[in-house]
Amino acid sequence: MRKVIHNELYTKRFGIELAQKLKPGDIIALIGDLGTGKTTLTKSIAEGLGITEMITSPTFTIVREYMSGRIPLYHFDVYRLSSAEEMNELGYEEYFFGQGVCVIEWADKIMELIPQGSIIIRIEYGINEEERIYHITNIT
Amino acid sequence: MKDNKLITLGIETSCDETSAAVILEEREVLSNVIASQIKVHQAFGGVVPEIASRHHLNNINPVIDSALKEADITLRDVDLIGVTSGPGLVGALLIGLATAKSMAYVLKKPLIGVHHIQGHISAVYIEHKELEPPFLALVVSGGHTSIVDVTDYNKYEVLGHTRDDAAGEAFDKVARVLGLGYPGGPLIDEAAKKGNPHAVEFKRVFLEKDSLDFSFSGIKTGVLNYLNTQKLKGAQLNVNDTAASFQLAVMEVLTAKTIVAAKRTKRDKIVIAGGVAANSLLRQMMKDECERKGFDLYFPSPILCTDNAAMIGCAACYKYKSGLVDNLFLDAYPNKAL
Incomplete structure (x- = not known):
């Protein structure tokens, strides 16, 4: 599915709506360059899950956990990993197959670990400065 | 102890740098050894956590040895051990913590976990003795x-x-x-x-x-x-x-x-x-x-702006003097709030 996101307001709406449908164990893999709004989208998903904590960039610590919402949120940024094996160090299976929702930024770095049934959102720049194009697929 | 003054061994491994320092009382730095992994990480454009923990593991013992040597003391002179317990990369933090805990256990000395940000703030005390x-x-x-x-x-x-x-x-x-x-x-x-x-x-x-x-x-x-x-x-x-x-x-x-x-x-x-x-x-x-x-x-000064163990030792000494001592259950807190 292709979706045109005109600006940040649409990102927010999309994230909140997506969050309503999420259930424990769901994984959302985000793929897109710097500045395409991966963290912004994650913030909206968190808002939709009813998370009250502030969502900050997980770049430094790779994963951050948020427990205040309807379902726990595990927010990953795997940019700095050089290989998928390094995810083992983090004990990623407990997150991926746990009771929360995982949102993974730079998921293309660890594609072989993304389980079946995950939602992949590939984000590209649009024609206008604030516009983004979402390509949404499911891993089956 | 040295001249009746407390000696703190500080250890910092939260991110890029493996560092150990020896501090006399709160603010006097006897040594501050920093082994940086920046060259390794340059190839990747950022800190690579697995590399970070592996290099910390290789560096930690030699870095502590040089810190003691430079301070002209032995392990027996150390009165307390301060270590960064968070926030940071979990694998990297754990190397420093495991080292600090083993030393505290063997030497039977107090162990003090330090928040990385408290460490950065304490760095300023070292060069500004009048600051309170x-x-x-x-x-x-x-x-x-x-x-x-x-x-x-x-x-x-x-x-x-x-x-x-x-x-x-x-x-x-x-x-x-x-x-x-x-x-x-x-x-x-x-x-x-x-x-x-x-x-x-x-x-x-x-x-x-x-x-x-x-x-x-x-x-x-x-x-x-x-x-x-x-x-x-x-x-x-x-x-x-x-x-x-x-x-x-x-x-x-x-x-x-x-x-x-x-x-x-x-x-x-x-x-x-x-x-x-x-x-x-x-x-x-x-x-x-x-x-x-x-x-x-x-x-x-720039060297104390980067991650270093002198600031951790300084903060640990202040915590110790206020009775804020940890035990061997001290853990790494990657997302720890100040």
Whole structure:
């Protein structure tokens, strides 16, 4: 599915709506360059899950956990990993197959670990400065 | 003990640097050894956690040995052990913690876990013997951007922090897209000296009125959008001008919010600490503003701005003297709040 996101307001709406449908164990893999709004989208998903904590960039610590919402949120940024094996160090299976929702930024770095049934959102720049194009697929 | 003075061994492994230091009482540094992995990480454009923990493991023992040797003491002289327990990369933190815990157990000495940000703030005590709380601190690095009201040596109130990227992280990411490399802070600082800071007016994000929080994700996007627009126009990109304009936008926000916070808390002293406190423009702007507004300004020399164990040892000694001692159950807290 292709979706045109005109600006940040649409990102927010999309994230909140997506969050309503999420259930424990769901994984959302985000793929897109710097500045395409991966963290912004994650913030909206968190808002939709009813998370009250502030969502900050997980770049430094790779994963951050948020427990205040309807379902726990595990927010990953795997940019700095050089290989998928390094995810083992983090004990990623407990997150991926746990009771929360995982949102993974730079998921293309660890594609072989993304389980079946995950939602992949590939984000590209649009024609206008604030516009983004979402390509949404499911891993089956 | 040395001349009846307490000796603290400090250990820091939260991110890039493996460091050990020997501190006499609170503020005297007998040694501060830092082994950096920046060369290793340069190839990847950022800290690679697995590499980080493996190198910490290789470095930690030699680094501690050199710290003791340089301080001209032996392990038996050590009275307490301070170690960074968070925040940071979990694998990296665990190396320092496991080392500190084993030493505390074998030597039967107190173990003190130190918050990395408390460490950065304590770095300022080392070179400014006259500085005492209360004061207002801005802690800015690759992983943190916080405004902290320091009411006492072990009492902190976080007044504001970043809602998305840390300031140093924004420098790393912008340096990456400008093709400058890693670490972004010093490289942008250098490039900016040759550029016009008013060439591009990047939006300064101040958030809601009265907020002391920060947001640096927007300015990163602003730089990216600017680069794309230039590319579409087929215009030549001036890297130095872009770096200078980006840097000025970030530093204006940091400076303005710090001054507002100091006024609001009625503090007359301001401290800047953390890796970004080594930035030449931030230092100059803060100096000018503090002079104009009547604040005393303190910042560490660049070597104590980076992650180092001297600051951890200093903080540990203050905690110890207030009776804040941990036991061997001390764990790593990657997302620990101050």
